[in-house]
Structures are given as C-alpha cells and as structure tokens.
Amino acid sequence: MRVLDPAARITASANGTSAGAACEVSVAVSTSPDCHRVDRPPTTWEGDNGQDGVPSITPWRRPAPRLGILAPVPVPRPPIDRLVLLGAAGDLATRHTLPALAHLVADDVLPADLLVVGVGREQLTDESYRALAAQHLADHASGAASVDRLLRRLRWVHADLAQDPDLRTAVGSGPVVAYLALPPAAYAPAVRALGAAGVAAGSRAVVEKPFGQDLATARELTRHLHTVFDESDIFRVDHFLHHQTVQDLLAVRFANPLLAPLWNGRHIERVEITWEETAAVSGRADFYDRTGALRDMVQSHLLQLVALVAMAEPRPGDERSLRDEKVAVLSRVPSLTPAQVATRSARGRYTAGTVGDRRQAGYLEEPGVDRGRSTETHASLVLAVDDPRWHGVPFELRTGKALGAARREIAVHFRSRSGAFLAGGPAVLRLQMSPDRVSLDLQGAGASGLPSVAPLRLEVARPRQSSPASARMLQAVLAGDPTFAVRDDEVEQSWRIVDSVLAGWRTGIPPLEDYPAGSAGPERPRG
Numbered sequence: 001m002r003v004l005d006p007a008a009r010i011t012a013s014a015n016g017t018s019a020g021a022a023c024e025v026s027v028a029v030s031t032s033p034d035c036h037r038v039d040r041p042p043t044t045w046e047g048d049n050g051q052d053g054v055p056s057i058t059p060w061r062r063p064a065p066r067l068g069i070l071a072p073v074p075v076p077r078p079p080i081d082r083l084v085l086l087g088a089a090g091d092l093a094t095r096h097t098l099p100a101l102a103h104l105v106a107d108d109v110l111p112a113d114l115l116v117v118g119v120g121r122e123q124l125t126d127e128s129y130r131a132l133a134a135q136h137l138a139d140h141a142s143g144a145a146s147v148d149r150l151l152r153r154l155r156w157v158h159a160d161l162a163q164d165p166d167l168r169t170a171v172g173s174g175p176v177v178a179y180l181a182l183p184p185a186a187y188a189p190a191v192r193a194l195g196a197a198g199v200a201a202g203s204r205a206v207v208e209k210p211f212g213q214d215l216a217t218a219r220e221l222t223r224h225l226h227t228v229f230d231e232s233d234i235f236r237v238d239h240f241l242h243h244q245t246v247q248d249l250l251a252v253r254f255a256n257p258l259l260a261p262l263w264n265g266r267h268i269e270r271v272e273i274t275w276e277e278t279a280a281v282s283g284r285a286d287f288y289d290r291t292g293a294l295r296d297m298v299q300s301h302l303l304q305l306v307a308l309v310a311m312a313e314p315r316p317g318d319e320r321s322l323r324d325e326k327v328a329v330l331s332r333v334p335s336l337t338p339a340q341v342a343t344r345s346a347r348g349r350y351t352a353g354t355v356g357d358r359r360q361a362g363y364l365e366e367p368g369v370d371r372g373r374s375t376e377t378h379a380s381l382v383l384a385v386d387d388p389r390w391h392g393v394p395f396e397l398r399t400g401k402a403l404g405a406a407r408r409e410i411a412v413h414f415r416s417r418s419g420a421f422l423a424g425g426p427a428v429l430r431l432q433m434s435p436d437r438v439s440l441d442l443q444g445a446g447a448s449g450l451p452s453v454a455p456l457r458l459e460v461a462r463p464r465q466s467s468p469a470s471a472r473m474l475q476a477v478l479a480g481d482p483t484f485a486v487r488d489d490e491v492e493q494s495w496r497i498v499d500s501v502l503a504g505w506r507t508g509i510p511p512l513e514d515y516p517a518g519s520a521g522p523e524r525p526r527g
Contacts, residue, residue: 012390016271039457061268061361077480078202081113082176086161088118088129091182092135092208096470098150102137103471104478106146111478116153117170121160129156131231161189167197175202177477183287184210188224206477207236209300210291214502217493222488235477236486242476244462245433249308249410250439252431256445259429260313262414265393269426272396272411273305278355280517281401282375285368292346294505295398298497302479303330304486305410306395310385319483323490330493332386333395333520346513346525348378353517360402360517374505374512377401379503381501382527394527402517408433424453436462 032489083101085093103108118129131153137147159165161182171178180190187207193207205225212218225234240246253263262268281288307326315320336344351362363369363377368410378400384430385395409432416426424443431438439459446452468473476484504510511520 009193012272027088028507031251051479072226078175078230079111080175080177080204080478080480081115082113082172082174083114083116083478084119084167084170084176084180085116085181087140087181087183087184087186089120089122089124089132090158090181093118094133095140097179097181097474098133100468100471102143102146103467104475105150106143107467107471111474114148114153115155117155117157118526119157119159119167119170120224121158121162123158124156126154130238137365159193161186162192164189164196167193167194171197171199171203173200175200175204177206179206179477181208183213184221187221190379191224191228196324199228202233203229204233204235204477204480207234209236209238210295210302211491212495213291215492215499218491219419220496222491231488232359232482233487234488235482236488236491237473237477238300238304238486239469239473241304241484243433244436244465244469245410245431245438246305247437248462249305249438250429254313264389264416265391267414268393269413269415270394270396271306271309272398272409272413273302273309274409274411275395275399276403276405276407276521277401278349278403278406280355280360281363281366285366288362288377289369289373289375291375292375293399293401294498294501297372298379298381298397299494300486302397302399303333303494303497305353306330306333306397307490309412310387310390310395312389319481322483323487323514327489327493329385329387330466330490330497333383333493333497334386335496335500336381336383338504338507338509341501342509343526345501345504346351346378346380346510346522347505348400348513348515348522349374349375350377350517351514352521353402355402355404355507355518363402368423376505378403378515378521379524380525382525384496396524396527398524400521402519403521405520406434408450422453425455436464438462443463447502483498484515 069124085097087093089346095367101116118124118133124132133154134147139148157167157168157170161165171194178190178194178199180187182190194512197399205228207221207225212221222234230437252259255261304326307329311322311325312328314325349363350360351358352365353362363375364371369375380396380398380400383395383397384390385393409430412429414427414429416424422443427443428441429439430441437459441455442456442458444456446454465472472485476482515521
C-alpha cells in the first residue's frame with residue numbers, strides 16, 4: 001500500500017543551523033503483515049497468590065479474536081441511539097465530552113438518531129441545559145452550525161446519584177452508552193443506579209481515568225461494573241491513546257520494515273517517555289492533591305506507552321491480540337523492591353518561582369491543597385521489561401508540572417557502534433506531542449568534511465488532525481470498537497507496578513524533593 005502525506009514537511013539541520021528551505025515529501029510505507037512477526041502466544045501472568053505482600057493478578061485469558069479499528073470490518077454491536085451522560089453539567093462533560101460530540105457532528109459521523117441525555121443533580125430543563133452547553137461549546141468547539149445541530153439532540157434528566165435515583169427515563173428501553181463523566185467516588189452509586197434502572201443488554205459503560213487509587217480499589221470498581229456490564233462492554237477510555245503521535249508510534253513500528261529488525265535491546269540502549277508541562281495544577285488542585293503525578297500520568301498514560309513501545313507485533317486486524325500483547329509487556333515489568341524504589345524513582349513538589357514571564361506560587365499555596373499530604377507534582381521512574389528482547393534496556397519515565405520547558409515525547413536511543421569506520425554518536429528517534437513531530441537524530445559529515453562528523457536532524461511536522469483525540473475516542477466508543485480501550489487486566493498490571501512505588505514512598509524513601517517552578521525539576525533517578 002502506498003501512503004502519500006502531502007502535508008508532511010521535512011527539514012534537515014547540521015551543527016544547529018538550517019540546511020535549506022523546507023520541501024514537500026511523500027512517503028511510501030510498507031504494511032506487510034509478515035515483516036518481523038513473532039507468531040507466539042503472549043506469556044501468561046500467573047500471579048503469586050499474594051506472596052511477599054504483592055496481590056495476585058487476574059490470570060491470562062484469550063477469548064476468541066474480534067475485529068477492531070485496525071481491521072477492515074467493523075465490530076458487530078447492537079445499534080446505539082442514546083448516549084447517557086452522567087455528570088453532564090460538570091467540568092469533564094462540558095469541557096471535553098460535549099466539544100468532542102460537536103466535532104463528530106461537524107464530521108457527519110455521529111449516528112443520525114443519537115440522543116444525548118444529560119443526567120445531573122442540577123435543577124435544569126432541556127432548554128436550560130442546552131443554554132449551558134451552548135455557553136461552554138462557544139469556548140471549546142468551533143462551527144456554529146455543528147453546535148446548533150448538537151444542541152437539538154440534548155435532553156436533561158434530573159437525578160442525584162447520592163439519593164439512589166430512578167434512571168429509567170434516562171436509559172430508556174434499548175442499549176445505551178452510559179458515559180460516567182463523574183468523580184471516581186461517584187462511579188459505584190452510578191453503576192448501582194444504572195443496574196436498578198434495568199439498562200438493556202449490550203449497553204456500554206465508559207469510565208475515564210483514574211480507574212481506582214490503587215490495585216485494591218481498581219478491582220473493587222471492576223467488581224461493581226461487572227454486576228451490570230460485561231467486561232467486553234466496559235470502555236476504560238484514555239484519549240492519550242488516540243493522539244496522533246501515539247498512533248504514529250504504532251505505524252512507525254509495524255508499517256516500516258526498516259525499523260523492525262532494530263527494535264530490540266541489541267540495538268536500543270534506552271527508552272525515555274516524558275510528559276513535562278509548564279502549566280501548574282491551577283483549577284485542578286482539589287483532584288490533583290488526592291492523586292499526584294504518579295497516579296495521574298504514570299499509571300495510565302506513560303505505562304500505556306511503555307506497553308506500545310515494547311510489545312511484540314499483534315496479529316493483523318485483531319484488537320484483542322493488540323491488547324493481549326500490551327498486557328504481556330506490563331506483566332513482565334517487575335514490581336520495584338524497597339531498595340529499588342530508593343534508587344530507581346524520584347519525586348518532587350514545586351515551590352514558588354518564575355515560569356517564562358509568569359510568577360508561579362508554590363504548590364502548597366494553591367487553593368484546595370492539603371498541606372498535610374505529601375503529594376508529588378513531579379515523578380520519575382526507571383523500569384525494566386523482564387524479557388530477552390529488552391534485556392538491559394531501561395525505560396525512563398518522567399512527568400511533572402510547573403517546569404521551565406514543556407517536553408512531551410517518546411525518545412528511543414539507539415546504541416553507538418564500536419569499532420566503526422567513522423566516530424559518531426547514537427541515533428535517536430523522537431516522537432513528539434503538542435506540536436506533533438517525528439524526528440531522527442543522526443550523524444552527517446562535518447563542515448570541514450570527513451573524517452569529522454556533526455549532528456544531523458531529520459524532522460517531519462505532522463499535519464494537524466481534523467478532530468481532537470477526545471472526539472476519535474468517543475467515535476470508537478459509539479462504534480463499539482474497543483481497540484484502544486483499557487482492559488481490566490491491563491489496569492491491574494499497571495497498578496501492581498505503581499503500588500510497589502507508592503509503598504516505598506509511604507516510608508519516606510526517596511524523600512520528596514522541592515524544586516522551584518520554572519526549573520528543570522528534580523534530578524533523575526540513579527537507576
């Protein structure tokens with residue numbers, strides 16, 4: 001198959017200066033499914049029956065394969081004509097879910113007869129809810145025509161989930177998508193209310209992160225969901241996985257035979273996955289103070305990226321195979337011992353400083369922060385994948401708030417060659433987010449000619465996507481496509497890893513390090 005990307009642009013630079021004007025490129029991409037494939041079942045996780053204080057993990061199971069987003073045939077699902085949006089007047093729904101729906105309306109991919117039924121404790125009518133939605137959509141969605149078309153689909157049902165409400169009017173008689181745009185503490189009562197309303201078979205539940213606060217609470221939430229919904233109908237969604245750069249990672253790995261033979265520890269020295277922001281926690285302090293950087297970013301987004309970088313190639317067109325391979329990687333990431341937590345993790349909290357031209361108050365001065373908590377605003381880990389393919393390759397994860405520079409990227413560092421004809425440095429493949437770019441750092445001839453060499457960067461700016469990741473995520477849910485939804489065993493494996501770090505942190509090891517806002521953050525773990 002030939003893929004032409006007329007919007008892609010490539011530039012080369014040597015010694016930090018431009019080597020010429022940008023030029024248009026087209027790229028021919030091979031998608032041979034037989035390239036560097038390893039046909040094997042993923043290793044099962046047997047758990048340890050609770051030995052050494054580590055809870056046992058749900059055993060591996062491989063049901064029959066299904067087709068998903070990467071297959072030419074859609075997943076057969078019952079038609080959905082109603083989206084029940086619980087918490088519909090809240091921040092998540094008004095800032096993210098409703099704008100995502102507006103994008104789907106603008107793209108003409110929303111089912112023509114789909115109703116959006118907002119549910120909340122606010123005393124609203126259909127008209128006042130539409131007015132509230134219009135106010136938020138003016139800030140977070142573009143296109144007056146698509147907004148108006150969406151507003152006509154909105155309905156409102158008053159219900160206080162704390163009072164065991166009757167949701168029969170909201171759910172109707174057919175299968176629905178129940179979107180829990182709620183604080184995590186409200187998930188269990190919402191599921192009980194949906195069950196009491198007799199939600200129809202084939203209905204889907206949508207749950208945003210964080211899915212639990214640890215392994216035990218994640219399992220308890222899954223238990224609640226399973227009282228009403230089958231696991232195949234539960235969409236633990238992560239818009240991160242629908243981001244252009246994340247999906248570029250899969251394309252770079254599996255649609256290009258050039259890289260496939262090099263994608264292992266023999267050729268890769270280390271992998272860095274970084275999500276560092278200049279923004280502070282302003283406006284989210286109440287949530288963030290009970291969560292922290294490790295739970296907020298590492299347990300969900302960054303460990304998902306570890307799985308996508310390190311997994312073996314899935315079977316073509318089989319969404320279950322892709323998710324099986326992700327779980328196989330996570331199951332091979334060893335929990336950290338207390339001694340390893342001390343050397344392979346670091347945590348920090350920002351103090352007052354200057355970010356760009358903005359004076360930033362310290363985290364403890366943020367409204368809603370409990371000074372008695374030791375909440376980290378920066379977390380870094382060095383993990384391993386216990387697999388021959390990745391032996392000796394560290395996976396370095398780093399995320400934080402209120403830093404001097406934003407850095408959001410997956411960086412794959414290839415090993416230098418010993419005894420090479422020319423002395424050079426390692427190659428680095430970078431997939432960057434916001435703005436979306438793919439770059440490759442190589443060595444080129446120096447200004448004085450060979451044998452001197454100098455850094456050479458090849459870089460492609462990715463075209464802006466027509467719809468945001470949140471809209472593509474919602475489109476997959478409405479289509480019943482679980483390819484990039486997170487399964488219960490994935491969640492358990494992620495929490496197993498993070499719980500081992502949290503256990504060490506609760507003992508004060510390593511200590512919580514202060515860093516000035518606008519700085520580079522805490523020092524990296526020694527590894």
